[in-house]
Amino acid sequence: MFSLSAQTPRKDSGVDGLSRLVALKPGDKIPDAVWNQSLELNYFSGKKKMIKFSDLKGKLILLDFWSTGCPSCIEGIPDMELIQQRFQDKVQVVMVNSKRNKDTPERIHKRFKKYKEDFNYTPVLPTILNDTLFTSLFPHNTLPTIGIINPEGEFVLNSFASSITEDIIGDFLKTGVSNRFIEKSEIKNTARINTPPLVDTTGLLFCSVMSGYRENYLGVYPAVSYNKGSSLFQVGNYFLNTCYQLAFPDVFKGAQSSLFVFDDRINKEFVDLIYDFKTTKGQFWYQLYLRDSITQELAFDYFRNALIQRFNVSVERKKGVVAAYALSLDISHPLWKTNGGMYINSVDRGNESLILQNVPLNGVVSFIRSVLDRPIIFESKSAEGIDLRLPGNFLDLSIEKKIAVLEQHGIKLRPTQYHGEYPYFYAVSTQHTK
Structure with a gap:
């Protein structure tokens, strides 16, 4: 499925220029020696494709650093695929597996065989394997990390995956302003033990x-x-x-x-x-x-x-009667029933669509509660996943219209009263x- 020869520089690929490269700082131009580098893109279907890095010039390039030992990296791949689908030829997401990860072809195959069996999922994004080039140019010490190169060929910054949303990407493509990305420098407390205090305690009682x-x-x-x-x-x-x-x-x-x-x-x-x-x-x-x-x-x-x-x-536990919604599912309705697939919870404001895929029922109910004005009663302990795709403007609709849209998807909400205990924020x- 994979080979690990991808990032060994070829004699005709500008390797002499690469030997003199140093880590880039935000705002630095990507050197010509890097643009001239030949890259082997590996697809999880088994396909391979050779490109020059310069083939991607003019796009917003997102280098998604990952490893098989990073569950959140793999769980985040579907979100990056949504970004690729939304922006198509304006953006190119390339996954990057660093040589220092020591991920063998066997280990990668075994990891994604499990995802295929459990979720019928094979990533569609390409990955660079055995990388040393981009790992050196964009240094980081935790995963996942997203290296961002703008369409002008400049290194923007290393970012947390959480700031790679459709809204932020769309805004950046329009304005070129990067202040909504959350810069991820080298993590200062990788061991977490003895993390320095927020405020210097010298002289304090x-x-x-x-x-x-x-x-x-x-x-x-x-x-x-x-x-x-x-x-x-x-x-x-x-x-x-x-x-x-x-x-x-x-x-x-x-x-x-x-x-x-x-x-x-x-x-x-x-x-x-x-x-x-x-x-x-x-x-x-x-x-x-x-x-x-x-x-x-x-x-x-x-x-x-x-x-x-x-x-x-503050918050206290109260017992009594409060206005609520009773939630029920129309079992004959096809829209909410999951087709399996990887867990996706992409409900950020500014998305083209709000997508919940194979999300446990209690997670969906929690999301619905977050956008309505009352607590929700739902009598079910089912762990079955649900698929839900809502219009991008859903978060801006009135309460009444949100309820109407949810009913179109087989999720009914009826005004009622809740009798019992509940956390009360006041x-x-x-x-x-x-």
Whole structure:
């Protein structure tokens, strides 16, 4: 299926120029020696194709660095295929498997044989194998990483896969402005242990501070570390939903996100953040430092209070009657039944279509709850996947029109009342918090 001879420079391919190349910085022109390089593109169907890299000049080139040992890389391939389909000849996505990954043809074949058996899925994008060229030009130390080259032949930046959306790509092709891409420099805490604090603690007796997403840091699990009588507690780059669940575990125990209820005084931006499990906008970093010993329990008390102060929102478990929607599926309707395939959850604003493919039912219900104004009741424990393709403007429709569109796809929502327990988010005045 594959061979690993693809990226051995040929004598006639400008190899002398390549030997003098150094890592590129954003804004640098791609050197002629690189454009002149011959590349072997390997397809997962078994096909191979030789090209000159210059054949891609004039397109937005997305180099998707991956390995067989990176599940999120493979799970993200269908999203990159959607980008390729949407923009066709304006964009070229090329997967890049680096030599340092030590991925053998046998290992690659075995990995994708499993995806073929489980999901009837074979990637359609081409990949470069055994790469040293692009790995050296666009250095990175975690996967997946997307290297971006603009149509003018300049290196834009290395990006997180999460900022490669149809909306952002379309905007970049129109304006050439790259500030919506999230730059991914070398990750500074690959081991995650002993991650440096958000705020320098030199000379401090105490600090409790919360910020948004911390660039180029992996997530840090909440735990107190002790050093020379001082305590440091960090919650690193966690989604807001997860932060609240960590801070209020008793409130969320056994509760489904589809049953979340929000006080009318809470703004839509907060609600959107609670249901954001993809973008860095929905991620936050918390640091507590105390020049003394502190228990884990007390550290979480400070964390909980910091959340309330940051967002002016607390949450409690309530029991009672609230307005809701009862969701039911029209079993005779063909549109929502899955055809299998890889999991896709591509529901970003600006997409040509919103696509959920082979998404578990509870995931679909959670998405629907995030775009409606009431909790959703659905009595099913089925793990069956669902396929759902909605129009690109779905997120901008009124509640009534969203419900009508969903019914056209066999998903019916009926106004009703929910009797039971639920997490209740409510607005607070920070001056009353402890």
